[in-house]
Amino acid sequence: QLQLVESGGGLVQPGGSLRLSCAASGFTLGYYVIGWFRQAPGKEREGVSCLSSSGGVTKYADSVKGRFTISRDNAKNTVYLQMNNLKPEDTAVYYCAADRSDYYSSYCAYHGMDYWGKGTLVTVSS
Numbered sequence: 001q002l003q004l005v006e007s008g009g010g011l012v013q014p015g016g017s018l019r020l021s022c023a024a025s026g027f028t029l030g031y032y033v034i035g036w037f038r039q040a041p042g043k044e045r046e047g048v049s050c051l052s053s054s055g056g057v058t059k060y061a062d063s064v065k066g067r068f069t070i071s072r073d074n075a076k077n078t079v080y081l082q083m084n085n086l087k088p089e090d091t092a093v094y095y096c097a098a099d100r101s102d103y104y105s106s107y108c109a110y111h112g113m114d115y116w117g118k119g120t121l122v123t124v125s126s
Contacts, residue, residue, distance in 0.1 A: 002026040002115050004096050009120030012086055020081040020120060022096030029053065029072055033099040034079045035110050036070060038092035038122075047110030048094070051079060054104040063089075086124045093119040 008020040022034065035050040049070040050059045058070050069082040079096060097113035 002098070004098060004115055004117035006094060006096050006117045006120040009094060009122045011123045011125065013126050014087060014124055016086050016124070017082070017084045018086065018122060020083065020094055020096075020122070022079040022081075022117060024077045024079070024098065027098070029055070029074060029077055029079065030104050031101060033101045033105075033108055033113075034070075034072070035097045035099070035113055036079075036081045037095045037097060037110070037113075038090075039095070039119075040089075040092040043092075045095070049081060050108045050110055052106050052108040053101040054106055057106045057108045059108050059110075083122070086122075088124050091122060091124050093121050095119045 003025045005023045012018050032053055036048040037045050038048050039045040048061050051070045067085045072079040096117045098115045099113045101107055
């Protein structure tokens with residue numbers, strides 16, 4: 001059974017850092033695009049970052065470029081989102097999602113995600 005479990009959220013002060021984890025089970029990352037999304041209260045869900053199944057192509061929303069970094073550990077079958085210089089507007093529930101892709105493809109996009117985790121809350125506040 002394919003499953004995604006997010007962790008690492010919490011309360012952090014503006015300017016601080018957090019690292020979110022997305023642990024995947026039931027599938028191999030080399031066959032899936034992984035995306036990080038977030039949804040703030042009263043707002044639509046937005047794509048934050050994605051990582052191709054090859055692990056070599058990344059994409060970031062303009063609002064997080066230069067502050068967030070997506071990466072993965074194949075041995076742990078886990079994708080990470082390192083978030084630095086956090087701002088109050090980063091406050092949201094963060095979700096990871098997976099989209100079936102060709103093996104080790106360079107494709108990376110936010111649409112078409114088939115599987116979703118339950119999310120982890122990030123609150124940036126002083």
